[in-house]
Amino acid sequence: xxxxxxxxxxxxxxxxxxxxxxxxxxxxxxxxxxxxxxxxxxxxxxxxxxxxxxxxxxxxxxxxxxxxxxxxxxxxxxxxxxxxxxxxxxxxxxxxxxxxxxxxxxxxxxxxxxxxxxxxxxxxxxxxxxxxxxxxxxxxxxxxxxxxxxxxxxxxxxxxxxxxxxxxx
Numbered sequence: 001x002x003x004x005x006x007x008x009x010x011x012x013x014x015x016x017x018x019x020x021x022x023x024x025x026x027x028x029x030x031x032x033x034x035x036x037x038x039x040x041x042x043x044x045x046x047x048x049x050x051x052x053x054x055x056x057x058x059x060x061x062x063x064x065x066x067x068x069x070x071x072x073x074x075x076x077x078x079x080x081x082x083x084x085x086x087x088x089x090x091x092x093x094x095x096x097x098x099x100x101x102x103x104x105x106x107x108x109x110x111x112x113x114x115x116x117x118x119x120x121x122x123x124x125x126x127x128x129x130x131x132x133x134x135x136x137x138x139x140x141x142x143x144x145x146x147x148x149x150x151x152x153x154x155x156x157x158x159x160x161x162x163x164x165x166x167x168x169x
Contacts, residue, residue, distance in 0.1 A: 003047045004072075004153035007079070007113065007129020008145040009034050011066070013056030020132045020147055035066065037152040042072040048153055049105075050095075051129040051144060052079020052113030060085075060093060067094030077103060079113035079130065109160075115141060125163050 010016040011034065014027040024030035042048050054076060055063055067074065075097040076082065076090055083100070090098040102112035110116055110126045118126050118140040126141045133147040142159050146152075 001045045001047070002043075003049065003156040004042060005049045005051060005111070005127060005144045005156055005159065006146055006149060006153045007051035007143075008053045008132055008147070009050070009055065010053055010081075011035075011055040011063075012058045016056070022147065034146065034151055035070070038070050038072075041153045042070070044071045046072045047075060048072040049075045049077070049111060049156075051077050051111060051127070053081045053129065054079070056081055060089060063093045070094075073097075075099070077101075077111055077113055082113075115143075127159060 011031050012027060016022060017024050017027065017030060022030060024033060038048070048070075055066075074095045076095045077099045078087075078090070082090065087098045087100060102110050102116060104124075105111050105127075108124060110118070110124050112126060112128045114130045115128045115136070116126045118124050118138070120140070122140070124140065127144055128141065129143065129145045131143055132145045135143055135148060140163075142162070144154060144159075
């Protein structure tokens with residue numbers, strides 16, 4: 001049983017390919033690559049935490065057909081594009097847990113869509129999306145936007161190891 005994270009899938013958002021220089025010919029190829037990465041990475045017993053901006057202008061029934069057929073315990077922290085729909089709407093789509101606001105995970109990791117302020121005197125690490133291809137030089141932040149992590153969910157233990165090493169523990 002593993003936990004994975006990623007953000008900013010932007011399924012069905014054709015313009016995101018140009019906006020973020022995604023390496024896909026069209027939206028169908030992008031959707032297929034992202035959903036294949038989900039299916040090849042996530043097992044039924046795993047948890048996948050999506051940090052927002054799941055899909056763009058997609059009907060509930062269309063998205064439900066996609067999400068309900070994906071493996072894993074599915075968690076969504078709403079992103080700026082997701083907030084147009086209610087928590088209940090996203091649950092009906094097939095997410096097991098949906099959060100409107102950032103959550104604290106394992107008492108140390110702030111999981112959010114948008115990057116949050118963390119200073120060196122604060123005992124937290126912020127794992128976020130929203131900034132797409134931008135990386136950060138802040139040692140207390142980690143961007144899981146698909147552009148940064150290779151369009152494949154990243155293992156939470158891998159992220160955690162980077163911060164444990166960085167904190168000298």
